[in-house]
Amino acid sequence: MNDTTHSLRIRPGVLSDAPAVLALLDAAIVWMNGRGNTEQWGTTPYSRKPGGTERVERYLTENAPHIAELDGRPVGALVLDSGPSPQMPIPPAGEPERYVRLLVSDRRHAGRGVGAALLAHAVVETRRAGVRLLRVDCWAGGGGELVAFYERCGFTPTESFLSGSWPGQVLARRVA
Helix, strand or coil: CCHHHHHCEEEECCHHHHHHHHHHHHHHHHHHHHCCCCCCCCCCCHHHCCCHHHHHHHHHHHCEEEEEEECCEEEEEEEEECCCCCCCCCCCCCCCCEEEEEEEECHHHCCCCHHHHHHHHHHHHHHHCCCCEEEEEEECCHHHHHHHHHHHCCCEEEEEEEECCEEEEEEEEECC
16 A cells, blocks of 8 residues: 555545535546546536536435545545435345445545545445445446446446446445
8 A cells, every 4th residue: 555545534524525525526527528538427517517516415415425535635535325326227236235326536646546445445334334235336438447447446347237328337346
């Protein structure tokens, strides 16, 4: 592990984290667009998307949000729920699960393990809840880079899906 993951602190998220989470999402869109990826999250800053701010506020009040901090500054966010978004065409798990509804990290710390640390935290929280299945869905386009990231973090691809023209992949991880 590097210095970033050693000094990373993960704490429960609260409503007052909304501006920081929106800033992380906005920066991620700028980063993706700079790499030519305009399909995953579009080109409009998340904070200016209709319902974007409200969605983040719901994540922080109705779900299980977690914030990764370095030196007291948010550098990542994870939101866990009991299942996928009802708007996504994803089949039910058929058993209790925890579902990663949001994972975003500060691109200035890319490659330093922030996202992987948040996913490891999701495993701990899933186990703590007495649940054995952790799932996530992600964008499967762009050569599958995001799918490969989740595979490196211990997830296995299960179902593929289309949400309109958006290619998605569901991945699962068993928690002992």
